[in-house]
Amino acid sequence: GDADGGSKSFSGLQKHRVLGFTRVQLGGKYAWFYPDPPWGRKDIHRAGSKFLQYWHMLVWFTMAYISLVIPFEIAGFRSERRSDCSSMAMTPSSVIADWIFFVDMIFSSRTAYYKRISPGDLVLVDDVPSVQRAYIHSVGFVCDVLGILPMQEILCMSERLLSVVRKPPARESLVPGIVPKRFIRASRMLRLAKLLRLHHFRHMWRFVNQRFPSKGRALGVIKLLVMLLFTGHVLACAWYFVGSVSAESWIGRNKELFDPPHTWLSRYVACFYFVYATMTTVGYGDYKGVTVQERVFCVVAMVVGGFLFGVLIGSVPRVMERKSAAGNRYSALEGHVKEYLSEKNTPLGLQGRVLHYLEHQYPDRRMFEEEGILQMLPKSVRRDLGVALHQDLINVCLLLSRATTQAVRDVCQELREQFAEKDTVIVREGTPPGGIWFVRSGQVELTRCGGVVKRLLPGEVFGENALMGLCSQEESLYTATALAPTELSFLHVEAFESIVAKHPTLAFTTNATRWKRAREHITQRFQRRAQGAWV
Numbered sequence: 001g002d003a004d005g006g007s008k009s010f011s012g013l014q015k016h017r018v019l020g021f022t023r024v025q026l027g028g029k030y031a032w033f034y035p036d037p038p039w040g041r042k043d044i045h046r047a048g049s050k051f052l053q054y055w056h057m058l059v060w061f062t063m064a065y066i067s068l069v070i071p072f073e074i075a076g077f078r079s080e081r082r083s084d085c086s087s088m089a090m091t092p093s094s095v096i097a098d099w100i101f102f103v104d105m106i107f108s109s110r111t112a113y114y115k116r117i118s119p120g121d122l123v124l125v126d127d128v129p130s131v132q133r134a135y136i137h138s139v140g141f142v143c144d145v146l147g148i149l150p151m152q153e154i155l156c157m158s159e160r161l162l163s164v165v166r167k168p169p170a171r172e173s174l175v176p177g178i179v180p181k182r183f184i185r186a187s188r189m190l191r192l193a194k195l196l197r198l199h200h201f202r203h204m205w206r207f208v209n210q211r212f213p214s215k216g217r218a219l220g221v222i223k224l225l226v227m228l229l230f231t232g233h234v235l236a237c238a239w240y241f242v243g244s245v246s247a248e249s250w251i252g253r254n255k256e257l258f259d260p261p262h263t264w265l266s267r268y269v270a271c272f273y274f275v276y277a278t279m280t281t282v283g284y285g286d287y288k289g290v291t292v293q294e295r296v297f298c299v300v301a302m303v304v305g306g307f308l309f310g311v312l313i314g315s316v317p318r319v320m321e322r323k324s325a326a327g328n329r330y331s332a333l334e335g336h337v338k339e340y341l342s343e344k345n346t347p348l349g350l351q352g353r354v355l356h357y358l359e360h361q362y363p364d365r366r367m368f369e370e371e372g373i374l375q376m377l378p379k380s381v382r383r384d385l386g387v388a389l390h391q392d393l394i395n396v397c398l399l400l401s402r403a404t405t406q407a408v409r410d411v412c413q414e415l416r417e418q419f420a421e422k423d424t425v426i427v428r429e430g431t432p433p434g435g436i437w438f439v440r441s442g443q444v445e446l447t448r449c450g451g452v453v454k455r456l457l458p459g460e461v462f463g464e465n466a467l468m469g470l471c472s473q474e475e476s477l478y479t480a481t482a483l484a485p486t487e488l489s490f491l492h493v494e495a496f497e498s499i500v501a502k503h504p505t506l507a508f509t510t511n512a513t514r515w516k517r518a519r520e521h522i523t524q525r526f527q528r529r530a531q532g533a534w535v
Contacts, residue, residue, distance in 0.1 A: 031112035031126040055107065060204045062100050063197055067230060069094070070194050071237035075271075076244060077264040101148045101197055108144070109135050140199060147197035224312055231308055232279070235301055236271035242297045249291055279305025326366035333367055334358060353421065360485055361419060386412035393440050393489060396459030399508060407503040414495035420444075420482035429479040433463040435492045436508075442486025446478040453478055464508045467493055468518035497526035 036048035073094075112126035113134070125131060135141050208219060243251035251257070257267050274287040278301045289295045337358065341351045374382050387394070390412045394400045400408055415438070420426055427433050429448060437444075444456040456462055466476050491499075500506060500522045507515045 031128060031131055032110040033107065034112045034126065035114070037114070052107075052111065055104070056203070056207070059100065059104050059200060062097050063200060065093070066097055066194055067198055068233065070192065071234050072268075074192065075237035075240040077237075077240060077268055098148050098150070101144065105141075105144050105148070108140075143196035143199050146193045147195075149193065220315075224315055228308065228312065231304065232272060232275050235275040235279070235304065236268065239271045239275055239297060239301075240267065242293050245293055246291060249294060250287055250289065253290070254287070275301060278302060279308065281305070326368050329369075330362050330365050330367040356485075357419065357421070360487075383409040383413050386415070390415060390489065393438055393459065397438060397461070398459065399461060403506050404503065407499065407506045410499050410502065411491065414491055414499070415489040416492070418488040418490050420486045420488060422482055422484050424482045424486075426480040426482060426488070427463060427476050427478075429476055431476055433466045433476045433493075435490050436461060436463045436467065436496055437480070438489040438491070440487040440489050443483040444486060444488075445481050445483050447481065448478050455483070456480075461508070467496060468508065468515075468522060494529070497522050497529065501526045 033049040033052040035052065109132045110128060112124060112131060115123045115125050125134070205219075205223065212219065240251070243249040246252070254270075256262065257270060270287065276282075277284055277287075278298055281302065289298045334355075337354060338351075341354060346354075374385065377385065387409055394408060394412075400411065403411070417440075418437075420442075426437065426444065439456050439458050439460050439462075441458050444460075444462065446453045446456065446462060462478070462480055463476065500508075500519060504519070509515045509518070
């Protein structure tokens, strides 16, 4: 076709449409790694980097490690209540974790990403300067930087340097003369900044949900349990930290926890037990807060516990019945199709093709009664909704982007969606086309007499030449074959003639003389068809 949606320019950005997605090129080197396509985008034929997947698994494992170890080290379960720098020294595992996070920051600044610019239209940004600017300006970059800074080590090093140039006073301090021990003990809280790295867990849950879409209920229960246990772990460590502040605290009243055979594990279990007894408002009384700090902590723990269990109680029904009405409709359809295929002893290969079609048509595993919804609406609302539903096609199709608003509304109202598997022949050379096809996603190859003429990308049109009377016979000049799973929007010949007759400014070719002759031919044919229908 003459409408070329292959490339467009927006605000100086050169965008090239490649197999169903847009690549932004601003000059510079390409990214090192490419992520997996967003869930449901079957039209994006770029596989994610395998190394990136394994690296993310390592990062997630490291985040799980620091989420357990950092609160534990801040509380000082193994430091025997020491308040010097030796009690805050980094372990080899902590150093390795920091180096993993540092390397991950480098990889994040070299990893391409998909940017959504409109509903159904994604941009693949893989230019290194663009990726780096987006990463540096994000909140995640700030969290990553704070997460790898050795806060306590910086404080202890500053104390040692200051002790060299200042004369120590008589009062007690970490290195005599500079900072009191109680301040150094409180400075352990600075290491909580490392937990800011946990914001990457949202990517992990998204990956797991996409990898196991049918396990949504089990994954929801696991997520709730993890949230409950992690909150209890943090509060248990905080309770031990509060108890180490003064001799009158609960630790001072239970000194037997530091005598053999008790270990750090028994002290941790005691804290965990007290926290859940407080959050659930059970309060057995064997451990209780006496000092001001402990009572404040108990109030905070009860507030957090009430909020947490309120969230859990509200989330459990939603998790157990996770699907919406549209999700239930899709599950019923999928079960019905599977039962039908099994009952008819359909070959496994054919069953896979049928289920692949369902996955492509309903990538979010939700099905709506679209025809019923559209028929229910008034005509004017239905036209506007048709434009919104086809906005992704309008954005990439040069023919529709330069048409009037009314013409676009009429075209979108008449479009019908079709799906073609890979290697499916959409129309054959020498046969009546029956209408015009718009490529919405995927790729279509046009051949003539066995030779390849052109490959069409999303936004391009085929089948219009035979309808415009530009051929000796109104037959297709080419054979159109889908090179990949392809979504098409089909405009029937009668709707095409009606729209052309109604909108004189709508042109299906850039050649004005050629279109004038074609439009006269289409209008005459539409009038003859209308007269025949009237007779």
